[in-house]
Amino acid sequence: MRFEHDFLGQVELPDEVYYGVQTWRASQNFAITGHRLCPEFITALATIKKAAAKANMKTGRMPEAVGEAIVQAADEIIAGKLHDQFIVDAIQGGAGTSMNMNANEVIANRALELLGKAKGDYEVVSPNNQVNMAQSTNDVMPTAIRIASIQKTKLLISELETLHHGLRQKSEQFQHVLKMGRTHLQDAVPITLGQEFAAYADTVKRSIKRISRAMDNLFTVNMGATAVGTGLNAEPEYIKEVVRQLSILTGNTMVSASNLVDATQNTDELAELSGALKVCALSLSKIANDLRMMASGPKCGLSELILPAMQPGSSIMPGKINPVIPEVLNQVAFQVIGNDQAIGLAVEAGQFELNVMEPVIAYNLFNSLTFLTNAVRTLQQRCIAGIEANEARCRELLDSSVGVITALLPHIGYEAASAIAKEALRTKEPVKDIILRQGLMTADQLNVILSPAEMTKPGIAGKQYIKKIS
Incomplete structure (x- = not known):
């Protein structure tokens, strides 16, 4: 065991742990979600500590031996080691101070080991004085x-691009499949299944653009702002260098905020990204709704689509297969929408020079990104890629619908078309048969006018045959 102390007093810790007294206090105070920090966030914290150590060595504030030990310790965390030493809860009070100190203490104690010193010997490497040099929780x-x-x-963008490509492929595969379009859940006019899937693809493409635009704002950071954005205890040379180091270490072009006070106070860019994720979730959920409806059946529903069979659908009904992949996408969408609400409230709840609600913002934003990424991958791999069209059923429903009568309006007029529609609904006789029986058009004329190519593009189908009947 070893003893560590802060200004509140002394605690006893197992000697094998790398976290220290402030991390231990946080673990006692915040037993909230049961979830610890995600690997990407731990890696980001270690990357910042490495960048800061390098910048402080360059400005001459940090001794090389100490700085290199901090860098090496940070590198180990970046490589995936010591993540089990990050024990604080993902939601906590203190604006994330405990998260920052967890990183500071783990890195300090590992650096001490590398220097041949005992854990807790903070006279040599201190979590606050060295690892946190020229930093504050409020910029870290x-x-x-x-x-x-x-x-x-x-x-997420990579998975969305794969989904976009998959939907495009299906739109080409289904471009010849004519089916009944629907509005208000009622028969409307014909459309091709390919056109529907092309619309889904374009919806996903817009989400990619929205999310990419929102992400662009995240490359601007407030490192060097320290406590309130004034840069107290951070040299101008350090501020430039730490951002330069972050660019090198992350492979991204990071930029220092032009107004560090603004960048420390406000979290609107995170709300913007969350909003883009919510819109993406809404669009994907609508697609999932359509897939579930078109696959309903298989005998007593629409059954226009055949979804890949993923698992038995019932513990009591043999042979039942459920659309479980679209269903899970719907549920992820609901969660992302709820996360966005929590993020919005937290963004609004900032006061003066800091938003202390950043832990709950990060928790929900990270969850939204992770959940959406996994759901999109699942949708493409386990549903879209294997979807098949039930062409016979699409044709059956189309032939039995009165919706095709709309294509005949320019040829026979609204009143005649209405009468035919009424008769078709009453007698269940196909529209095409009624028109032929009444001698309103020939079979050749109907075949042209009611062809997929004519009914699913702008213009008047079979224009050469127009002969209105009053």
Whole structure:
């Protein structure tokens, strides 16, 4: 065991742990979610500490031996080691001070080991004096949230691009499949299944653009702002260098905020990204709704689509297969929408020079990014890629619908079309058969007018045949 103390007093810690007294206090105070910091956020914290150590060595404030030990300790964390030593809860009071101190203490104690010193010998390497040199929780936290969010957002965008490509492929595969379009859940006019999937693809493409634009704002950070944005205890040379080091270490072009006070006070860019995720979730959920409806059946529903069979659908009904992949996407969308609400409230709750609600912002934003990424990957791999069209059923529903009558309006007029529609609904006789029986048009004329190519593009189908009947 070893003893560590802060200004509140002394605590006894197992000698094998790398965290210190402030981390221990936080673990006692904040047993909230049961979730610890995600790997990307831990890595972001270690990256910041490494960048700060390098910058402080360059300005001459930090001795090389201490700085190199901090860098090496940070590198180990970046490589995935010591993550089990980050024990604080993901939601906590203190604006993330406990998260920052968890990183400071783990890095300090590992650096001490590398220097041949005992853990807790903070006269040599202190969590506050050396690892946190020229920093504050109030610039470390916002920067770490941004770095982790950028990494997660890039993964999401990659999955969305794969989904976009998959939907495009399906739109081409289904471009010849004519089916009944619907508005108000009622028969409307014909459309191709390919056109519907092309619309889904374009929806995803817009989400990619929105999310990418929102991500662009995250490359601006407030490192060097320290406590309130005034840069107290941070040299101008350090501020430039730490951002330069972050660019090198992350592979991103990080930029120092032009107004560090603003960048320390406000978290609107995180709300903007969350908002883009919410819109993406809404769009994806609408697609999932359509897939579930078109796959309903298989005997007593629409059954226009055949979704890949993923698992038995019931513990009591043999042979039942449920649309579990679209269903899970719907649920993820609901969660992302709820997360956005929490983020919005937290962003609004900042006061004066700091938003102390950053932990709950980070927790919900990271969850939204992770959940959406996994859901999009699941949708593409386990649903979209294997979707098949039930062409016979699409044709059956189309032939039995009165919706095709709309294509005949320019040829026979609204009144005649209405009468035919009414008769078709009453007798269940196909519209095409009624028109032929009444001698209003020939079979050749109807075949042209009611062809997929004519009914699913702008213009008047079979224009050469127009002969209105009054």
